[in-house]
Amino acid sequence: MTATALEPTVAAKPAEGRVRRVLRRHPKIVIGGTILLLIALVAIFAPYLATVDPQKVSPARRMRWPQELYWFGTDMMGRDVWSRTLYGTRVSLVVGIGAAALATVGGLALGLITGFIRWADAILMRIMDGLMSIPAVLLAIALMAITQASIQNVIIAIAIAELPRVTRLVRGVVLSLREQPFVEAATAAGTGLAMTMIRHILPNTVAPLLVQGTYVCASAMITEAILSFIGAGTPPIIPSWGNIMSEARSIFQVGWYIVVFPSVFLSITVLSVNLLGDGMRDALDPRLARRM
Amino acid sequence: MTAPLLEIDDLRLHFYTRDGVVRAVDGVTYHVKAGETLAVVGESGCGKSVTAQSVLRLVPSPPGRYVSGQIRFQGRNLLDLDMAEMRKLRGAEISMIFQEPMTSLNPVLTVGRQIGETLVLHQGMDQKAAEARAVEMLKLVGIPEPERRVREYPHQLSGGMRQRVMIAMALACNPKLLIADEPTTALDVTIQAQILDLMRELKSRVGAAIILITHDLGVVAEMAERVVVMYAGRKVEEASVDDLFARPRHPYTLGLMGSIPHLGSSLVHNAPPRLAEIQGVVPSLREEIPGCAFAPRCGFATERCGRERPEIEELAPGHFAACFEAERVAAQFAEAAS
Amino acid sequence: MFAYIVRRLLATIPVMGVVALFVFALLHLTPGDPAVLIAGELATDADIAAIRAKLGLDQPFHIQLATWLWSLARGDLGISIFTNLPVTRLIEQRLEPTLMLTLTTLIVSIVIALPLGIISAWKAGTWIDTAVMSFAVFGFSVPVFVLGFVLILVFSLQLDWFPVQGYTSISEGFLPFLANITLPSVALGMIYAALIARITRASMLDVLAQDYIRTADAKGLATFDVLIRHGLKNAAVPIVTVIGIGIALLISGVVVTETVFAIPGLGRLTVDAIVKRDYPIVQGMVLLFSAVYVFINLLVDLSYTLLDPRIRY
Numbered sequence: 023m024t025a026t027a028l029e030p031t032v033a034a035k036p037a038e039g040r041v042r043r044v045l046r047r048h049p050k051i052v053i054g055g056t057i058l059l060l061i062a063l064v065a066i067f068a069p070y071l072a073t074v075d076p077q078k079v080s081p082a083r084r085m086r087w088p089q090e091l092y093w094f095g096t097d098m099m100g101r102d103v104w105s106r107t108l109y110g111t112r113v114s115l116v117v118g119i120g121a122a123a124l125a126t127v128g129g130l131a132l133g134l135i136t137g138f139i140r141w142a143d144a145i146l147m148r149i150m151d152g153l154m155s156i157p158a159v160l161l162a163i164a165l166m167a168i169t170q171a172s173i174q175n176v177i178i179a180i181a182i183a184e185l186p187r188v189t190r191l192v193r194g195v196v197l198s199l200r201e202q203p204f205v206e207a208a209t210a211a212g213t214g215l216a217m218t219m220i221r222h223i224l225p226n227t228v229a230p231l232l233v234q235g236t237y238v239c240a241s242a243m244i245t246e247a248i249l250s251f252i253g254a255g256t257p258p259i260i261p262s263w264g265n266i267m268s269e270a271r272s273i274f275q276v277g278w279y280i281v282v283f284p285s286v287f288l289s290i291t292v293l294s295v296n297l298l299g300d301g302m303r304d305a306l307d308p309r310l311a312r313r314m
Numbered sequence: 315m316t317a318p319l320l321e322i323d324d325l326r327l328h329f330y331t332r333d334g335v336v337r338a339v340d341g342v343t344y345h346v347k348a349g350e351t352l353a354v355v356g357e358s359g360c361g362k363s364v365t366a367q368s369v370l371r372l373v374p375s376p377p378g379r380y381v382s383g384q385i386r387f388q389g390r391n392l393l394d395l396d397m398a399e400m401r402k403l404r405g406a407e408i409s410m411i412f413q414e415p416m417t418s419l420n421p422v423l424t425v426g427r428q429i430g431e432t433l434v435l436h437q438g439m440d441q442k443a444a445e446a447r448a449v450e451m452l453k454l455v456g457i458p459e460p461e462r463r464v465r466e467y468p469h470q471l472s473g474g475m476r477q478r479v480m481i482a483m484a485l486a487c488n489p490k491l492l493i494a495d496e497p498t499t500a501l502d503v504t505i506q507a508q509i510l511d512l513m514r515e516l517k518s519r520v521g522a523a524i525i526l527i528t529h530d531l532g533v534v535a536e537m538a539e540r541v542v543v544m545y546a547g548r549k550v551e552e553a554s555v556d557d558l559f560a561r562p563r564h565p566y567t568l569g570l571m572g573s574i575p576h577l578g579s580s581l582v583h584n585a586p587p588r589l590a591e592i593q594g595v596v597p598s599l600r601e602e603i604p605g606c607a608f609a610p611r612c613g614f615a616t617e618r619c620g621r622e623r624p625e626i627e628e629l630a631p632g633h634f635a636a637c638f639e640a641e642r643v644a645a646q647f648a649e650a651a652s
Numbered sequence: 653m654f655a656y657i658v659r660r661l662l663a664t665i666p667v668m669g670v671v672a673l674f675v676f677a678l679l680h681l682t683p684g685d686p687a688v689l690i691a692g693e694l695a696t697d698a699d700i701a702a703i704r705a706k707l708g709l710d711q712p713f714h715i716q717l718a719t720w721l722w723s724l725a726r727g728d729l730g731i732s733i734f735t736n737l738p739v740t741r742l743i744e745q746r747l748e749p750t751l752m753l754t755l756t757t758l759i760v761s762i763v764i765a766l767p768l769g770i771i772s773a774w775k776a777g778t779w780i781d782t783a784v785m786s787f788a789v790f791g792f793s794v795p796v797f798v799l800g801f802v803l804i805l806v807f808s809l810q811l812d813w814f815p816v817q818g819y820t821s822i823s824e825g826f827l828p829f830l831a832n833i834t835l836p837s838v839a840l841g842m843i844y845a846a847l848i849a850r851i852t853r854a855s856m857l858d859v860l861a862q863d864y865i866r867t868a869d870a871k872g873l874a875t876f877d878v879l880i881r882h883g884l885k886n887a888a889v890p891i892v893t894v895i896g897i898g899i900a901l902l903i904s905g906v907v908v909t910e911t912v913f914a915i916p917g918l919g920r921l922t923v924d925a926i927v928k929r930d931y932p933i934v935q936g937m938v939l940l941f942s943a944v945y946v947f948i949n950l951l952v953d954l955s956y957t958l959l960d961p962r963i964r965y
Contacts, residue, residue, distance in 0.1 A: 152669070163922065164678060167934050170689075240792075247797075251911070292792075370870055372866060405871035417864065422885045422960055432871050
């Protein structure tokens with residue numbers, strides 16, 4: 023690239039320079055990544071950062087506004103909102119990453135199958151078309167309605183709801199690659215289907231899947247909060263942001279601070295994941311980046 | 315003698331890009347008299363199109379910036395006008411035909427609408443009158459069944475027909491100046507001839523002056539009265555068509571002619587000549603060139619040409635060239651011709 | 653054109669068939685006995701048997717499927733377990749608020765997003781563009797209910813400009829209706845507006861780089877005419893497509909927005925049904941919302957011919 027010639031210092035240390043240059047060109051990755059890292063640290067060290075046990079009920083200290091001891095105040099059962107919000111970070115991250123991983127792996131598998139096997143394509147894509155016509159949150163709600171509330175089920179329900187879009191993406195990549203000369207040449211040279219997939223197809227799905235997976239993570243976090251908020255998500259005994267907001271809904275007019283803190287955390291977390299996704303998309307697909 | 319219709323005076327247009335300053339137009343001066351046809355010739359990237367687009371102020375800014383110079387139309391400097399005044403001129407007094415008839419018409423509006431639009435805008439016609447006039451214009455440019463075609467969309471027309479529509483659009487308001495930017499380049503050879511015939515015929519009827527931008531000297535010989543040859547953002551030669559073909563004084567012009575086997579008859583040949591047949595490449599406009607920009611590709615170049623830039627000078631009445639070796643060039647041409 | 657419409661209508665049948673089968677299968681493929689789940693922890697065996705009978709779970713599988721499909725074909729969505737009312741009747745009762753909320757949201761979002769997207773593309777690379785695109789990322793990231801709470805907090809509780817919650821039918825006066833519907837529409841519309849603004853910008857950027865825009869400029873048209881008459885119509889197809897796809901976001905959002913703002917609509921009905929595990933209602937809502945989504949996107953497809961004369965079916 024021409025920029026390299028203009029920056030001799032960069033050219034001198036190519037490995038370090040390239041990373042740094044990508045980061046400088048894509049501040050969204052830096053900002054999103056940094057915030058996300060901080061949030062992940064909060065999640066990991068929640069037990070140390072929390073001031074009291076998030077589940078500890080103390081009726082004597084109900085509905086305290088944010089103050090010295092209770093930074094985010096206490097809720098209607100006297101539980102410490104600061105501690106609960108910190109623990110909520112764990113739920114959000116686990117569900118976001120879990121659902122993204124599950125949907126990505128599942129979508130990759132289904133996408134490869136549909137891309138290579140004609141008859142499976144016909145059947146699976148009909149099913150995917152059907153599933154795709156059910157709005158994702160509604161689909162997750164419907165799935166949660168028939169199972170027991172648990173974090174694991176929330177992850178599965180959200181992953182299933184996001185599955186059709188990921189499958190479509192992978193299938194699209196496979197179909198376009200199958201027509202490429204190097205894949206046709208590999209097939210003609212007698213390379214087996216499995217080998218072709220591993221060597222030629224999989225590497226090309228990594229970039230789009232990474233970007234798509236990040237967006238799935240962001241929307242899974244929102245969906246988890248929505249499910250918990252309407253009472254169909256994470257079990258009420260676990261402090262998740264959606265649960266905290268759901269519990270405080272009825273007393274919103276007097277205790278709106280209880281809703282505000284998890285709201286802010288949720289928004290910032292989702293924003294950082296979205297920024298990371300946008301940044302990676304810009305970096306990995308410059309053609310698209312110019313347009314969006 | 316009355317003042318020319320349009321005078322471009324020492325125009326400098328530079329583009330400020332991330333990779334440096336591009337001197338797309340670097341001190342260009344030429345003029346067009348009312349009713350005259352002036353051809354501007356040069357390779358792609360020589361600044362001929364940008365200069366012409368500057369007349370309508372169509373060059374986006376940023377990155378483009380007018381560093382110096384004036385563009386006087388009927389005595390008014392267009393570079394001083396605000397956008398509202400400029401819009402009153404565009405399409406009414408000065409109009410433009412572009413190279414690509416395939417992409418220069420709006421695909422989602424009917425032909426009649428696109429022609430009528432300028433009439434509604436500049437002459438205050440109502441939709442109905444504008445459409446009636448659009449039908450007339452289509453008839454004028456030789457499109458059969460104008461009443462039907464006026465309601466069609468560009469994709470329903472052939473390339474030649476679309477260029478006729480472009481011409482109809484440009485002439486709808488009887489402009490005083492028509493800028494035609496490579497109007498026939500994208501067309502088949504037979505269609506090219508038809509469009510040129512049409513332009514000549516309409517010119518005599520409408521009386522508009524034309525700036526014809528082209529890289530095809532064959533087209534120049536058929537259409538123009540005077541020629542400006544541009545190279546690397548500068549004018550290198552200017553003469554009447556007869557003088558230029560009889561006695562070219564710039565080696566670049568000579569090179570252009572070398573790529574035409576028989577003068578003025580390129581339309582007969584299947585492959586229209588291209589300027590790229592001159593050896594070497596157009597220099598980058600990013601860096602200031604100390605000497606003559608053409609020197610690296612020039613057979614006449616001396617040591618002086620690499621050091622000092624030749625200024626444009628009037629070597630014979632009405633014949634200008636920017637070359638130290640102008641007389642040698644002319645002499646060699648005369649020798650080769652005889 | 654007519655043949656195409658018929659063909660497209662027929663093509664929706666397998667899609668809706670898959671949705672219907674999926675909704676049916678949900679009840680049978682889940683681990684455990686749905687009747688036990690629905691009845692709750694305090695139910696007696698008799699209660700569970702009653703629910704099983706009501707859902708037809710005591711019938712053989714193929715009979716259940718046939719019965720389910722047959723009633724669907726007749727437009728019967730079953731009977732609610734708790735209210736004993738037909739699901740279609742419940743939907744009818746709750747339809748108006750949801751319809752009004754989605755319509756106003758649609759209008760609010762498009763009215764906000766289109767100009768923002770157009771200006772952003774026109775001023776691409778400037779601070780205006782950056783601001784609009786930041787707004788878009790923000791809109792994608794703030795969940796509907798968070799925004800809803802913030803709006804209530806600021807505009808209802810602090811400034812007292814709007815009622816806190818509830819819904820007033822338009823038949824009871826336009827102004828009260830408007831007062832109630834404004835905040836929910838803005839909350840629900842934010843993510844949708846962000847989506848539309850983004851695609852409008854991207855599509856307009858493509859169009860503004862085209863030769864015919866230069867032609868329009870060369871004619872002396874005002875910037876507004878160039879952007880709208882020559883630009884927007886060419887940029888419309890992708891924008892309308894995304895508006896159609898985005899309906900899914902709107903539907904998902906309705907469920908939450910109606911909960912936050914206590915609007916007695918279909919979303920509220922769905923949430924209540926989930927909490928009570930009134931399964932026929934949940935099934936009916938999934939079917940209804942999906943059908944609406946499929947139908948709207950069919951309309952979007954058909955609209956292409958109006959927007960672009962080059963597209964003919």
